Amino acid sequence: MISIEKNQEIKTAISAIMQSMFDQRNYLADILEYLEKPLTPGMEKKVETILKKYGMPGESLALDERVLTENPYFKNIRLDKIETPTVKYSKDIIPKRTLMNTDFNRQLGKYLFHYHPVGYFNIDLEMPSLKEGNITWMSPAPSEIISMGDGVEKGTGKCLTMGLGIGLLPYLWLLKDEVESVTVIEHNKDVIDLFNKVILPQFNTSKSLEIIHGDAFEYFTDEFLNRFDYAYIDFWESNEDGLVDYIRLMEKKVTLPHIDFWIEESILSLAKQIVALYLITLYQGRSITEFIASLDEDNRRLARKANKFFKKRTEVISTEEELLYLIHDRKLLRELLSVPVSM
Template sequence: MQNNQIKEDNYRVFAMLSNYLNKAPEYVDKEEIEEIVNGGLSYEYAFAIIMAAAFGLDIIDNEADKKVFNLYFREMFHKLDENEFYSNPYYKNIKIPAMKIGNSELKYDTYKPFEGFVCDDIIQTKEGRQVPQIGFFQNEFKFPAVLENGRIWMTITPNEIETMKEPVGQAYGNVLTYGLGLGYYAYMVSEKENVESVTIVDMNEDVIDLFTKHILPQFNHADKIRIIQSDAFTYAKSEMPKEKYDFVFTDLWHDVSDGLDMYLKMKEFEKQNPETIFTYWIEKSILCYL
């Protein structure tokens, strides 16, 4: 009975958060949250109260709503320090020019003050509760982005930085990464002394062109980088076993919704490469759906 209730709570929270992030991520008003904070509450708690009210939760008299608030909302929202992320090596050393090539556009996008966004992997508790991690900044925050046909496709936001910390830290030797994006992962691992080479597999010619002309020349260790234009799964099947990579990182999806099937498909190739370490972007969040 408890497991069913937890599943219902998870579903309820995810439905609320999905509606908020997709339709009204700028819902929280700066003046409203500042007024609550001036009353002695933290930004995180004030943000949680505002969002609970927006979702129609009665956290005073309704015990079920109060429980959801305490178990999810109080652990869900995080005020982030923009200076911490601006000091990231990629942010500090790589400058993104605004330009278009084909259907791809390179630019800086922004999070507005108190705009909510996913900032890390889902946290799953021992009892099975799944708590999304939503961040916000007090001030405007700029981040690099690639748009495909006017739609944001690839970014380097706090979410990418936080969810790539482990696979960056673990990488060594000859590294293979599926998915180029703006080259964040390739840059971070190329800076490591114990990484000898970084092979990037991506099939988008426009993105490769943008990266090769405008971003790769800014790398301190561009000599470590090799780019192969290919479908990831074709390469994984025919070429990956021949190369004997030490470490593989896969980042082919936009989020969990389009990543689950690709994640499972790539996992099958681990059997053909038993001596290689495989890691996957937002794997902790993906596993919550399996």
């Protein structure tokens, strides 16, 4: 079993990790009151004070409209209101000065404080989206465009994505000279039919776009993924359902270098909290069994994976750097999440 030395450096690091988790919880509670509401000048001042209090980057909350207006998808593709038995395209007006998340969780500092960047536009925005019941699968909103930026940039040769949505990523890939073809796996036939009817005719491309009706988990194999030069997996709505799907994918133990996962940093921020709490419990010499039992079902599964993973390791952790490596290293976390545990 891994062990954590009781020295001053580790003691200080553990208090800093715990403080960063409290700060994150307090930040979320503070900012929630203002999100998705048009800001009055007074509210804007309060939001700025909150951002300053937690050491957030960025000077102004007012966003540059060009993030949207110069995005080729937002500019060129129209989604008319239309419904199928399971999904629909709809259009919402986002009033000017509405405070919104502009990206998913990002780490700030070296511990466990993660935050959503926020901002507003000075114009009313007509925002189309793909909805299935209460789930908004996709819209060309700043948070989607910004969080997908890396995946767009890395697309080259034969590209694969899992999750069609409104075809934002396929469209941006097809515009790139380096991209030869795009393949998409989508499990909802209505999403595919709607896309073929409304969106595809607006794609002005001679390159191959193949949409396969199927389940992402079935296609997530070495053999299939190796047919492509780059793959971007994006079939979840946010980090919470994303973590559940991401763990299922990790359990398949595919470790290819050319695959990325949408909002992976944000998804892992949830797993890191449990890994950190597990290591703190170990350091404090408290009962791991009681710690695991105190968690809800999803987190219990995560903690059991951490327990099985760290039980097999034998190193002694004696510095902050070594401790933070166990919490933050992406390769290590992917391996930890791939550990099988019974339900």
